[in-house]
Structures are given as structure tokens and as C-alpha cells.
Amino acid sequence: MLKQMLNDLGFERTESIPRGIPLPSVEGEALGKILKWLEIHANEEPRSEEERQMHRFQPKRRQGGQRALRHLRASTEAGGCDNAAYYLEMPDLTDSLIKYTANNLEGKEAAKMAEWLAIPQKKDRRTSGRRRRKTTKREDRLKKEDAIEQFLTSD
Numbered sequence: 001m002l003k004q005m006l007n008d009l010g011f012e013r014t015e016s017i018p019r020g021i022p023l024p025s026v027e028g029e030a031l032g033k034i035l036k037w038l039e040i041h042a043n044e045e046p047r048s049e050e051e052r053q054m055h056r057f058q059p060k061r062r063q064g065g066q067r068a069l070r071h072l073r074a075s076t077e078a079g080g081c082d083n084a085a086y087y088l089e090m091p092d093l094t095d096s097l098i099k100y101t102a103n104n105l106e107g108k109e110a111a112k113m114a115e116w117l118a119i120p121q122k123k124d125r126r127t128s129g130r131r132r133r134k135t136t137k138r139e140d141r142l143k144k145e146d147a148i149e150q151f152l153t154s155d
Helices: 002-008 028-040 049-055 063-069 074-087 091-105 110-116 122-153
Strands: none
Touching: 028 074, 028 091, 049 091, 063 091, 074 091, 091 110
């Protein structure tokens, strides 16, 4: 995948790379977690599609994958890593992240699942969104009024 990206950017194998590789869809924190996962699995061959299908519904992940994913905080980091794994076309990592998420949600009540997934409670969503919008509109109106007043008095 990385070789293909470099070729798409116009680099040959013999050339050194003078600047960073642009990965606009991958956050730095997620990329760090992915690099840890890659270091652990560096000596392993990627699974074939057939192997992935056979192991897809087994709840246990590879041992090395557990070590790399163990430090993900809640779903926000796992979600960022999962999006990056899809973007970078890493199906083995995607499978590991899906199993990680499923294992963390298994046996939890709805409120605990929502908490782990960082989903705000209904009452929190309803009130905080309205207050924020009113405050923002009011602040915008005051800023505009101040700007107009400064413009008119600047002569």
C-alpha cells in the first residue's frame, strides 16, 4: 500500500523522499497506534481473504493485536484507527479493531455502551446544543454591532 502511494505521488524506488507523505485522512494519533500494530505484526504475512472470512466471527483477536489495541481509550481512538485502517486498506487491522470494539461492548448495558462509544445522553444533546447555538448567535450579533460601531466612529 505504501509503495503504491509513493508511486502515485511520483517517487521511484531509488529516490529519497524529500518531504513528508501526505495522509490528510489519517490523524496523527491514529497513525501512531497503527504503527505500533504494524511493528508487532511485522514478521507476519497478511491473511488471505479466505483466512479472514474463516476468522471473522471469532471473538478473539491475534495476541499481538491485543497488545497494540489495549491502550486505545474508548471508542474515539478506536474509531479514528478504524477509519484510518479503512482508508489505508488494512483489512487485518480493521478486523482486529472490530473485534476490539465488540469485546469492549459485550455484556454491557445500553448506558455503559453509550458511555464507551462517547454518545451523549439525550438530555445532554438537547440542552447543550440549543444553549450553544443561542450563545453563538448572540456573540455573533454583538461582534457585528461592535464592528459596525468601530467603523462608523473611526473617522
